[in-house]
Amino acid sequence: QTVVTQEPSLTVSPGGTVTLTCASSTGAVTSGFYPNWFQQKPGQAPRALIYNTNNKHSWIPARFSGSLLGGKAALTLSGVQPEDEAEYYCLLYYGGAWVFGGGTKLTVL
Amino acid sequence: QVQLVESGGGLVQPGGSLRLSCAASGFTFSDSYMNWIRQAPGKGLEWISYISGSGTTIYYADSVKGRFTISRDNAKNSVYLQMSRLRAEDTAFYYCVSGGTTYFDYWGQGTLVTVSS
Numbered sequence: 001q002t003v004v005t006q007e008p009s010l011t012v013s014p015g016g017t018v019t020l021t022c023a024s025s026t027g028a029v030t031s032g033f034y035p036n037w038f039q040q041k042p043g044q045a046p047r048a049l050i051y052n053t054n055n056k057h058s059w060i061p062a063r064f065s066g067s068l069l070g071g072k073a074a075l076t077l078s079g080v081q082p083e084d085e086a087e088y089y090c091l092l093y094y095g096g097a098w099v100f101g102g103g104t105k106l107t108v109l
Numbered sequence: 110q111v112q113l114v115e116s117g118g119g120l121v122q123p124g125g126s127l128r129l130s131c132a133a134s135g136f137t138f139s140d141s142y143m144n145w146i147r148q149a150p151g152k153g154l155e156w157i158s159y160i161s162g163s164g165t166t167i168y169y170a171d172s173v174k175g176r177f178t179i180s181r182d183n184a185k186n187s188v189y190l191q192m193s194r195l196r197a198e199d200t201a202f203y204y205c206v207s208g209g210t211t212y213f214d215y216w217g218q219g220t221l222v223t224v225s226s
Contacts, residue, residue: 034211038154045204045219046154051212089154093210096168098144098156 002026004092006101011109012080020104021072022090028071029092035073036091037066039084040103046089050075082108111135111215113205118220121195125224129190131205131217139163139183142209145190147201148219155201159209160188173199195224 003025012018022035029035037050048057050066053073063079073090085108090101117129129145145158158179159168167179178191188205202219 036213038213040154045216047216048208048212048214051208051214055212057214091154091156091213097170098159100154100156103153 004099004101006104009105011107017078020075022101023072029073033092037075038089040087113217115205115217115220118222120223126193131188133186138186141207143188144206146204149201200224
């Protein structure tokens with residue numbers, strides 16, 4: 001049973017920078033896992049943010065960026081805005097199957 | 110613009126069946142991989158099935174393998190999820206999502222499936 005692990009919750013101040021991570025129980029996350037990141041606000045469907053590690057969808061603000069960091073996939077928000085308060089999910093590819101992380105609840109306070 | 114509209118959700122008894130549909134518009138559907146992703150109320154996301162543009166490649170999560178069947182009709186710009194032998198733990202919002210392998214992009218608004226007696 002493959003498990004993808006994210007921080008359950010993080011808090012950041014408006015204007016600050018925060019990094020969310022995504023780890024795989026199988027070992028280091030590499031570009032071959034094609035990490036995707038999604039944002040979900042209460043009562044809404046998820047929205048795609050990042051694909052293939054560090055590619056931003058066209059509708060995503062520049063303050064969002066993706067990377068690999070210390071064997072994990074990472075999502076960094078720079079200059080956080082109040083509207084960035086949401087649940088964030090990563091998704092990793094395991095050759096014919098995809099597994100979501102449990103989500104990180106980001107609070108902007 | 111891109112639209113994905115799910116339908117077919119509802120209340121079903123344990124052991125019963127249900128067929129979900131997803132109507133797509135605003136992009137070249139036959140070129141697009143499609144997925145079903147679900148979310149139990151108050152819980153996280155779970156990928157459950159993928160189908161390639163031609164329909165020749167299909168994957169399922171272990172949790173639904175043997176019970177759910179994904180299919181598509183490119184002439185109708187639609188993807189389907191036939192669900193059988195439903196269990197209480199299948200209760201969730203079911204989302205139709207375009208993409209696969211390297212990227213996932215557009216999501217529908219979801220349809221709620223409730224499995225209860």
